[in-house]
Amino acid sequence: MSVPGKILIVDDEDTIRWVLNRKLSKVGYQCDEAENAEQAVGKLTACSTDLVVLDIEMPGKHGNELLPEIQSHFPETSVVMASGVTDTRVIAQCIKDGAQDYIRKPFTLEDVLLSVTLALEKRQLELQIREYLKNERPGLRGFFLETIRTLVNNLEANDKYTAGHSQDVTELSLAIGQRLNLAPEELEDLYWGALLHDVGKIAIDPRILNKPGELTPEEYRHIMTHAIVGPNLVQPLVNNSVVSIISHHHDHYDGGGFNQLIAKEDIPLGARIVSAADAFNAMTSDRPYRTAMSLPEACAEMQRCAGSQFDPRVVNTLMGINRRSNTQA
Numbered sequence: 228m229s230v231p232g233k234i235l236i237v238d239d240e241d242t243i244r245w246v247l248n249r250k251l252s253k254v255g256y257q258c259d260e261a262e263n264a265e266q267a268v269g270k271l272t273a274c275s276t277d278l279v280v281l282d283i284e285m286p287g288k289h290g291n292e293l294l295p296e297i298q299s300h301f302p303e304t305s306v307v308m309a310s311g312v313t314d315t316r317v318i319a320q321c322i323k324d325g326a327q328d329y330i331r332k333p334f335t336l337e338d339v340l341l342s343v344t345l346a347l348e349k350r351q352l353e354l355q356i357r358e359y360l361k362n363e364r365p366g367l368r369g370f371f372l373e374t375i376r377t378l379v380n381n382l383e384a385n386d387k388y389t390a391g392h393s394q395d396v397t398e399l400s401l402a403i404g405q406r407l408n409l410a411p412e413e414l415e416d417l418y419w420g421a422l423l424h425d426v427g428k429i430a431i432d433p434r435i436l437n438k439p440g441e442l443t444p445e446e447y448r449h450i451m452t453h454a455i456v457g458p459n460l461v462q463p464l465v466n467n468s469v470v471s472i473i474s475h476h477h478d479h480y481d482g483g484g485f486n487q488l489i490a491k492e493d494i495p496l497g498a499r500i501v502s503a504a505d506a507f508n509a510m511t512s513d514r515p516y517r518t519a520m521s522l523p524e525a526c527a528e529m530q531r532c533a534g535s536q537f538d539p540r541v542v543n544t545l546m547g548i549n550r551r552s553n554t555q556a
């Protein structure tokens with residue numbers, strides 16, 4: 228099914244704009260062109276646009292810098308990146324910043340057509356869901372979220388080692404959030420961010436997810452895509468704070484995590500809390516490749532990684548909770 232729409236092709240190369248314009252117009256899309264970021268913003272402001280095909284390396288502002296601006300100023304416009312840049316960190320960041328797809332140059336026209344068609348179909352579906360949730364049934368958003376929560380529970384229940392993991396991480400995250408005096412709205416976001424932090428694992432090959440031995444670098448990369456898939460999956464149903472908790476829950480405090488671009492206080496506090504709660508819960512649970520650490524061992528490990536992997540303030544708070552529950556036991 229092809230969804231007709233208005234497309235803006237942003238590329239500094241005349242030939243590429245011309246070829247794409249011709250191909251996409253031929254199948255019924257209404258196309259316009261811009262040769263740099265400034266011209267693109269002017270055209271997006273002047274006329275509502277369904278999708279932007281965006282190059283990265285252009286004179287002036289680059290496409291990956293323009294992408295977040297499009298997302299915040301024109302949230303109903305989808306973006307497909309089409310670029311010769313092959314750096315995986317740049318590609319991952321574009322997807323995290325909301326690009327629907329990333330096509331590498333040299334591309335075939337069929338690749339672009341397929342990507343544009345899928346992105347527009349997805350956009351139409353999201354707009355319909357948003358509209359439906361806004362106008363028709365206020366309770367439906369809750370219904371969808373409950374369905375996703377059940378899906379995560381079922382996914383974890385299939386594996387005795389991870390059963391109940393997200394629920395436990397949520398309880399611990401909220402206990403930390405309360406002690407850090409988060410506002411009620413922030414605790415609500417933290418609740419959903421923690422509960423859905425691993426929702427993207429739905430798309431991960433279960434043989435790799437539950438592999439008893441050590442992961443190869445390729446398998447590790449595959450598993451880590453859950454932090455990109457998850458936010459995209461729940462984006463129509465939750466607010467941006469929840470989306471960024473899920474996106475950044477594997478970021479390291481010192482910036483040294485996988486494909487990570489931000490560090491320290493730039494990482495949302497909710498993500499820093501979920502990161503510590505997630506690791507602490509994993510350390511104190513059995514895994515196929517090791518038995519659970521004792522509480523003192525896990526606390527020592529968390530403190531060893533405070534300042535590198537984890538936010539020291541969050542670790543201190545977690546240690547406080549642990550001391551308190553040990554005293555009460």
Ligand SMILES: [Fe+2]
Pocket residue numbers: 424425453476477
């Ligand atoms: Fe995760």
